[in-house]
Amino acid sequence: xxxxxxxxxxxxxxASANAPDWRNAxxxxxxxxxxxxxxxxxxxxxxxxxxxxxxxxxxxxxxxLGNYLRLFNDAVFLQSVGNTFYFVLxxxxxxxxxxxxxxxxxxxxxxxxxxxxxxxxxxxxxxxTIVTLIWRFVFIPQYGLLSAIYKxxxxxxxxxxxxxNLAMIAIAITTIWWCIGxxxxxxxxALQQIPADIYEAAALDNASRWRTLISITLPSIRRxxxxxxxxxxxxxxxxxxxAWLMTRGGPNNTTRAIVLHIYDLAFRxxxxxxxxxxxxxxxxxxxxxxxxxxxxxxxxxxxx
Amino acid sequence: MxxxxxxxAARRGFGDHIILVAVLALSIAMIAPAxxxxxxxxxxxHEVMANPNSVFHPPYxxxxxxxxxxGGGVLRWILNSxxxxxxxxxxxxxxxxxxxxxxxxxDFPGRNILFIVVLFGLAVPEQAxxxxxxxxxxxxxxxxxxxxxxxxxxxxxxxxxxxxxYFRAIPKELDEAALIDNASRFKxxxxxxxxxxxxxxxTLGIFTFLLSWNDYFWPLISATEKNMYTLTVGMASMQVNFxxxxxxxxxxxxxxxxxxxxxxxxxxxxKYIVTAVSGAAVR
Amino acid sequence: xTAEIDIRNVSKSYGPLKVxxxxxxxxxxxxxxxxxxxxxxxxSTLLRxxxxxxxxxxxxxxxxxxxxDPLPPGKRGLAMVFQSYALYPHMTVRQxxxxxxxxxxxxxxxxxxxxxxxxxxxxxxxxLDRKPGQLSGGQRQRVAIGRAVVKEPKAFLFDEPLSNLxxxxxxxTRIEIAQLHQRLRATMIFVTHDQIEAMTLxxxxxxxxxxxxxxxxxxxxxxxxxxxxFVASFVGTPQMNFFDVRGATGSQIRLDGxxxxxxxxxxxxxxxxAALGIRCEAVRVTGExxxxxxxxxxxxxxxxxRALAHVRLPGGQTVIANEIAQTKQRVGDRVGLxxxxxxxxxxxxxxxxxPLRSAP
Numbered sequence: 001x002x003x004x005x006x007x008x009x010x011x012x013x014x015a016s017a018n019a020p021d022w023r024n025a026x027x028x029x030x031x032x033x034x035x036x037x038x039x040x041x042x043x044x045x046x047x048x049x050x051x052x053x054x055x056x057x058x059x060x061x062x063x064x065l066g067n068y069l070r071l072f073n074d075a076v077f078l079q080s081v082g083n084t085f086y087f088v089l090x091x092x093x094x095x096x097x098x099x100x101x102x103x104x105x106x107x108x109x110x111x112x113x114x115x116x117x118x119x120x121x122x123x124x125x126x127x128x129t130i131v132t133l134i135w136r137f138v139f140i141p142q143y144g145l146l147s148a149i150y151k152x153x154x155x156x157x158x159x160x161x162x163x164x165n166l167a168m169i170a171i172a173i174t175t176i177w178w179c180i181g182x183x184x185x186x187x188x189x190a191l192q193q194i195p196a197d198i199y200e201a202a203a204l205d206n207a208s209r210w211r212t213l214i215s216i217t218l219p220s221i222r223r224x225x226x227x228x229x230x231x232x233x234x235x236x237x238x239x240x241x242x243a244w245l246m247t248r249g250g251p252n253n254t255t256r257a258i259v260l261h262i263y264d265l266a267f268r269x270x271x272x273x274x275x276x277x278x279x280x281x282x283x284x285x286x287x288x289x290x291x292x293x294x295x296x297x298x299x300x301x302x303x304x
Numbered sequence: 305m306x307x308x309x310x311x312x313a314a315r316r317g318f319g320d321h322i323i324l325v326a327v328l329a330l331s332i333a334m335i336a337p338a339x340x341x342x343x344x345x346x347x348x349x350h351e352v353m354a355n356p357n358s359v360f361h362p363p364y365x366x367x368x369x370x371x372x373x374x375g376g377g378v379l380r381w382i383l384n385s386x387x388x389x390x391x392x393x394x395x396x397x398x399x400x401x402x403x404x405x406x407x408x409x410x411d412f413p414g415r416n417i418l419f420i421v422v423l424f425g426l427a428v429p430e431q432a433x434x435x436x437x438x439x440x441x442x443x444x445x446x447x448x449x450x451x452x453x454x455x456x457x458x459x460x461x462x463x464x465x466x467x468x469x470y471f472r473a474i475p476k477e478l479d480e481a482a483l484i485d486n487a488s489r490f491k492x493x494x495x496x497x498x499x500x501x502x503x504x505x506x507t508l509g510i511f512t513f514l515l516s517w518n519d520y521f522w523p524l525i526s527a528t529e530k531n532m533y534t535l536t537v538g539m540a541s542m543q544v545n546f547x548x549x550x551x552x553x554x555x556x557x558x559x560x561x562x563x564x565x566x567x568x569x570x571x572x573x574x575k576y577i578v579t580a581v582s583g584a585a586v587r
Numbered sequence: 588x589t590a591e592i593d594i595r596n597v598s599k600s601y602g603p604l605k606v607x608x609x610x611x612x613x614x615x616x617x618x619x620x621x622x623x624x625x626x627x628x629x630x631s632t633l634l635r636x637x638x639x640x641x642x643x644x645x646x647x648x649x650x651x652x653x654x655x656d657p658l659p660p661g662k663r664g665l666a667m668v669f670q671s672y673a674l675y676p677h678m679t680v681r682q683x684x685x686x687x688x689x690x691x692x693x694x695x696x697x698x699x700x701x702x703x704x705x706x707x708x709x710x711x712x713x714x715l716d717r718k719p720g721q722l723s724g725g726q727r728q729r730v731a732i733g734r735a736v737v738k739e740p741k742a743f744l745f746d747e748p749l750s751n752l753x754x755x756x757x758x759x760t761r762i763e764i765a766q767l768h769q770r771l772r773a774t775m776i777f778v779t780h781d782q783i784e785a786m787t788l789x790x791x792x793x794x795x796x797x798x799x800x801x802x803x804x805x806x807x808x809x810x811x812x813x814x815x816x817f818v819a820s821f822v823g824t825p826q827m828n829f830f831d832v833r834g835a836t837g838s839q840i841r842l843d844g845x846x847x848x849x850x851x852x853x854x855x856x857x858x859x860x861a862a863l864g865i866r867c868e869a870v871r872v873t874g875e876x877x878x879x880x881x882x883x884x885x886x887x888x889x890x891x892x893r894a895l896a897h898v899r900l901p902g903g904q905t906v907i908a909n910e911i912a913q914t915k916q917r918v919g920d921r922v923g924l925x926x927x928x929x930x931x932x933x934x935x936x937x938x939x940x941x942p943l944r945s946a947p
Contacts, residue, residue: 039461125567
């Protein structure tokens with residue numbers, strides 16, 4: 001068989017099937033279009049807006065840090081920051097610990113445990129409007145659920161939602177009822193990752209139940225605990241719906257959350273520049289809180 | 305082997321009983337508010353306002369539910385929410401699958417950097433961009449439209465992240481076999497790999513649908529006309545008026561009516577939803 | 588249908604690491620060639636370069652005289668059987684087999700006919716409507732082969748296809764692949780690290796090590812006339828016995844201790860000898876003092892058809908020798924070893940085999 005002479009193609013690096021190719025980017029292009037136009041661009045425009053005295057129609061003059069200065073001199077804004085921190089402190093530890101308790105207690109295959117797990121998660125699929133609707137009618141004096149319960153014991157329910165000292169607590173309770181499902185599920189998943197042989201070894205080592213819990217179970221899910229806390233910090237800093245719908249930020253601005261303030265500034269008073277500035281402050285706060293939490297847990301972990 | 309039950313539970317001790325009581329107490333606390341609302345919804349408005357304790361005994365009526373079908377905008381709101389949620393889910397699945405395949409399986413200049421940038425997008429909270437988005441949409445006259453409510457959700461990076469991870473997990477040999485079978489890159493995506501991602505699609509789809517259905521902040525500021533309200537916004541608007549016009553029972557019926565569909569979906573797809581939400585958070 | 592494959596001066600680098608350097612190889616049509624070597628030797632890389640799944644940085648690959656290296660994998664007219672079969676899990680067997688042909692716009696009747704013929708030949712016709720998940724490992728293997736067969740490719744590429752099968756299935760499938768080649772007479776390139784597969788299936792073996800070709804030749808040539816120490820040690824079970832050469836006088840090679848063998852090496856080359864290799868079938872176990880060296884049996888492996896005696900020499904080295912199956916020897920026995928020097932191989936310091944005079 002005669003070999004045909006090879007055509008004279010100049011020697012060049014031949015692309016393999018997996019070589020980089022511009023055309024491959026077409027697959028990510030559609031998503032990237034929306035990502036850039038609806039996330040990246042607004043992010044930077046928002047920052048830009050925060051440096052201007054802007055309203056809904058015009059962008060106004062450049063005022064540098066003017067908006068930020070006004071924010072930090074605004075007692076109401078500072079109060080809303082404090083409120084939000086208070087709220088986070090009320091909800092995050094409770095959600096984490098309660099979620100852990102429920103996960104530990106309901107980590108079994110029994111029928112009852114399965115049903116209860118489903119029950120505790122079910123509240124998480126409801127929207128904030130339905131949740132607040134339900135809980136307003138728990139707290140409301142006269143025909144609220146708590147009112148009925150208090151009456152059984154012969155006393156009157158305090159008016160949670162109109163009492164400056166109790167309003168935030170009421171919102172916190174509502175939020176815990178609403179959000180408990182996720183931490184519980186995350187802990188359950190983590191508990192199920194623990195290999196059974198560790199427990200068997202502990203049993204052979206004669207460890208008591210308490211000892212097993214403290215020395216084996218909890219350390220094994222430390223990472224998840226940190227994760228749950230970080231997630232909840234990020235989520236609860238963004239408090240809006242519950243505060244807006246149950247108390248409108250009152251009484252006396254005691255339940256005014258940062259996002260509520262942003263909503264008020266940007267979409268009610270149309271002070272868009274200030275609203276943007278407040279939202280950037282929130283962004284920084286969330287990032288800082290999550291990072292601090294992450295770093296402290298990391299170093300604590302390294303030491304242990 | 306995973307530990308499906310916290311062990312050492314061989315002996316039912318005193319501690320166990322306390323735990324059981326605590327859990328049951330919490331369970332009651334979980335379910336009581338919902339029961340209360342259902343109870344109120346089945347009572348006549350005036351009867352409840354006059355005597356709150358009437359919740360505990362009959363008569364129970366369904367008039368409130370009947371009235372929903374006639375008055376109020378609930379049905380319209382449900383339709384709006386449906387359109388928005390289905391639209392966003394569909395769009396997200398499409399965009400995320402395409403992008404996930406691109407990031408996971410194909411190489412192009414700047415791919416790794418782009419992926420990291422997209423990942424950073426996950427860290428940005430909604431509020432940091434919402435003011436600017438609102439302004440942009442005002443300029444484009446997108447407010448009070450369906451696309452106006454749907455579009456921002458398409459920039460969510462979670463779907464891309466999830467699908468990329470899932471595509472990465474599929475053995476590369478399938479791509480190679482298809483390449484030798486002379487399939488184009490798109491054909492490999494569409495005919496070979498995409499069908500294998502159904503579990504991830506289900507998870508992402510349910511997660512996106514749920515998130516969109518329950519979204520409040522963006523529809524609140526973008527859909528300001530009553531007939532464009534989504535269910536969450538519409539329900540919220542009702543809360544202000546109840547004492548004057550609608551009545552407690554009616555309001556509660558609306559709440560039950562609005563919450564029931566998603567609750568039923570939850571009952572059927574519990575496993576998927578839990579996977580979706582847990583997976584989302586662990587990102 | 589079948590093709591000759593020409594690889595000319597091919598090189599490939601991963602960044603600074605030169606994976607394949609200036610490699611050339613010619614495979615005539617109809618040949619069953621095996622790329623044999625340990626993990627990481629480059630045999631799979633070479634196969635994938637032929638397939639188009641890896642690019643080449645320099646050189647050419649030609650099929651039937653035409654350059655294919657610029658072409659994508661799908662356009663080279665090849666078919667590949669993967670180690671993990673790579674069957675499309677969500678498609679039926681029939682759809683798996685049809686996929687490649689559909690992409691080439693083959694008319695449906697032709698596709699159906701080819702699938703039927705291939706299924707009959709491989710005895711998988713009753714599985715056509717099942718999905719890969721419902722098949723056993725051996726069945727999946729045959730479907731993977733069937734998927735390749737229907738394409739009537741210019742050459743078949745096998746990437747360690749038997750590695751995922753258990754021993755019994757492996758032996759059976761080996762025979763089926765040999766029969767397939769007899770039947771189709773197609774060019775087949777088979778990559779494996781298992782020298783038994785190579786010896787039994789190949790018309791020619793390409794032995795590779797460290798990304799270079801060590802030797803190319805028919806199986807018996809590889810076995811009887813290894814070109815390098817690596818080839819000699821890699822092929823043949825158990826491994827060849829190796830000794831350090833202490834000196835040479837004419838064709839007489841001196842090893843450790845008093846051991847000295849008369850070999851077939853040319854006296855001119857004998858001075859360069861650094862190592863001597865001799866297979867266990869050329870070493871006999873004798874009575875103590877009756878052979879070329881004495882030692883103690885360390886381990887006695889009974890294989891059923893023969894036994895392998897691991898004999899420790901006074902210097903500490905262990906030599907493996909063939910014994911009959913029913914040997915009465917026991918561990919700890921003092922024995923002698925008789926070496927057939929004519930069957931010894933000699934290697935220089937670089938591991939290259941020294942030429943031997945033909946056997947008398």
